[in-house]
Amino acid sequence: MAARNGETYLKGLRDNRNIWMDGSRVSDVVDHPALKGAAQTLAAVYDLQLENSEICLGDNPQTKKKISRSHMIPRSREDLFKRHACLKKIAELTVGLMGRTPDYLNLTFAGFVGDKSAWASNGNEAGAERLSLYQQQLMEHDWCLTHAIVSPGSDKSQGDAPRADDAITLHKVENTEHGILVRGSKALATLAPFADEIAVYPRTPMPEGSEKYMLAFSIPLSTPGLKFLCRDSMSTPRQDFDHPFSGRFDEQDAFVIFDNVEIPHERVFIDGNINVYNTVMTKTWMPNIMQQTMIRACVKLKFAWALGRRMAAAVNDQSLATKQMLGEIWCYSEFAQAAVAAAEAKAFDQGEGFWTPSVEPLFALRSMLPSWFPRVSEILKLIGSHYMLAAPRADQLHDEEMGGLIEEFMGGADGIDAEERAKIFRLGWDFLGSQMAARNEQYERFYLGSGARNLQSVLRIADTAYSDSLVDQFLREE
Numbered sequence: 001m002a003a004r005n006g007e008t009y010l011k012g013l014r015d016n017r018n019i020w021m022d023g024s025r026v027s028d029v030v031d032h033p034a035l036k037g038a039a040q041t042l043a044a045v046y047d048l049q050l051e052n053s054e055i056c057l058g059d060n061p062q063t064k065k066k067i068s069r070s071h072m073i074p075r076s077r078e079d080l081f082k083r084h085a086c087l088k089k090i091a092e093l094t095v096g097l098m099g100r101t102p103d104y105l106n107l108t109f110a111g112f113v114g115d116k117s118a119w120a121s122n123g124n125e126a127g128a129e130r131l132s133l134y135q136q137q138l139m140e141h142d143w144c145l146t147h148a149i150v151s152p153g154s155d156k157s158q159g160d161a162p163r164a165d166d167a168i169t170l171h172k173v174e175n176t177e178h179g180i181l182v183r184g185s186k187a188l189a190t191l192a193p194f195a196d197e198i199a200v201y202p203r204t205p206m207p208e209g210s211e212k213y214m215l216a217f218s219i220p221l222s223t224p225g226l227k228f229l230c231r232d233s234m235s236t237p238r239q240d241f242d243h244p245f246s247g248r249f250d251e252q253d254a255f256v257i258f259d260n261v262e263i264p265h266e267r268v269f270i271d272g273n274i275n276v277y278n279t280v281m282t283k284t285w286m287p288n289i290m291q292q293t294m295i296r297a298c299v300k301l302k303f304a305w306a307l308g309r310r311m312a313a314a315v316n317d318q319s320l321a322t323k324q325m326l327g328e329i330w331c332y333s334e335f336a337q338a339a340v341a342a343a344e345a346k347a348f349d350q351g352e353g354f355w356t357p358s359v360e361p362l363f364a365l366r367s368m369l370p371s372w373f374p375r376v377s378e379i380l381k382l383i384g385s386h387y388m389l390a391a392p393r394a395d396q397l398h399d400e401e402m403g404g405l406i407e408e409f410m411g412g413a414d415g416i417d418a419e420e421r422a423k424i425f426r427l428g429w430d431f432l433g434s435q436m437a438a439r440n441e442q443y444e445r446f447y448l449g450s451g452a453r454n455l456q457s458v459l460r461i462a463d464t465a466y467s468d469s470l471v472d473q474f475l476r477e478e
């Protein structure tokens with residue numbers, strides 16, 4: 001195979017995966033009322049890549065078959081620009097509301113293999129080789145992956161690393177004839193019901209003595225013992241006028257339980273190797289993956305800016321307050337685009353011919369977005385005010401008794417009719433006020449580490465030499 005279509009993707013979801021939703025086990029993800037909308041959207045992502053093959057597909061260097069550009073290891077700045085176009089196309093389909101479309105983990109694994117020597121260090125050559133073979137399979141089958149890297153942790157005062165006796169966090173129990181047996185849990189896996197496989201890989205560094213928690217692997221979702229507890233659905237029945245987003249973009253988040261799961265040897269990439277576990281994520285992972293996450297953010301900010309302008313225009317809101325707030329969203333959007341452009345312009349070969357954008361502009365953006373997105377949401381709510389609630393549904397608009405009255409009393413400014421006004425403000429409510437909107441705001445605050453932690457980490461990556469020299473010229477003055 002190679003790049004697959006939506007129909008093939010949906011067929012793959014019909015297995016005996018153990019997904020729990022609203023009190024019962026899901027028998028068919030594709031047909032489940034709370035899941036089918038997002039499943040169809042993910043199928044549309046696969047179709048979109050085929051329909052836009054010039055932008056989204058490239059050649060697998062080994063097999064020469066067509067694959068998504070999100071699978072490819074960038075070998076030049078030009079490759080990064082090509083990948084940018086593919087990532088943008090995918091983000092546009094959901095205006096950035098689905099953060100974990102398959103390209104996210106495709107990039108992650110392409111980046112791991114691009115940085116293979118880091119995985120192959122300290123006696124982990126076999127693990128790195130298995131990882132490389134796995135990524136070839138990933139490209140060939142075009143699987144959709146979810147990932148779970150954050151430990152559940154119920155006592156934050158204990159820090160991030162599990163204590164020696166921690167039985168809650170995912171850990172290795174023993175070696176088996178065909179691999180390793182693991183038990184424990186992971187905090188959250190977005191997209192889990194819709195994925196073919198789940199990947200686990202390092203997050204925060206761990207101290208010596210916690211080797212049994214130092215694991216990296218990837219396994220099919222239907223692996224025996226693997227169980228997913230979905231959060232409450234925020235999906236509504238598909239009705240694009242009434243709920244333009246909630247009917248199709250609820251990507252789900254699930255708590256993951258590994259109830260004695262056997263991981264076959266060929267899928268184990270790290271097994272207790274402390275040096276590898278603590279180093280593989282430190283150099284190339286962030287700049288590589290953030291190209292996807294920040295392009296998605298740019299698309300979402302552009303959408304937000306246009307939505308704000310449309311809401312204001314629908315009621316001819318020309319107030320200075322609204323103009324000022326729209327200006328603020330535009331600034332966030334321009335800063336975001338500029339950061340991505342700067343990071344790509346300063347892209348470089350990280351070694352072994354693996355190119356990534358430079359990390360600093362992306363890290364700065366990543367650190368600010370957890371507060372920018374909630375502010376954007378606040379601004380749009382201020383502009384949308386009561387109009388987002390006085391926005392009739394499609395059936396009310398077309399009701400024999402109510403339709404005419406709605407047209408008479410609920411139109412917009414400058415000839416905008418009631419239907420158009422309702423459409424704009426319902427779009428606004430689903431972006432800002434619905435259950436799914438609340439989840440999405442939480443996602444932006446936390447999906448790539450909390451804003452708080454990101455800001456605390458800046459000193460780890462920031463170049464201090466030039467700014468220090470500015471201070472030193474006065475401190476060292478004779």
Ligand SMILES: Cc1cc2nc3c(=O)[nH]c(=O)nc-3n(C[C@H](O)[C@H](O)[C@H](O)COP(=O)(O)OP(=O)(O)OC[C@H]3O[C@@H](n4cnc5c(N)ncnc54)[C@H](O)[C@@H]3O)c2cc1C
Nearest residue numbers: 147148149150188189190253442443446447449450452453
């Ligand atoms: C919608 C959503 C989807 C997610 N999807 C995934 C997924 O698919 N896969 C996955 O692995 N994870 C996922 N996550 C988990 C995500 O990675 C974590 O929530 C994120 O890393 C933040 O970790 P935390 O919750 O421990 O927050 P913390 O970083 O601990 O921050 C929470 C709060 O603790 C305080 N705090 C600040 N600094 C620190 C510090 N240094 N140490 C401790 N506390 C601090 C602050 O008040 C902060 O707001 C998802 C999370 C959300 C909300």
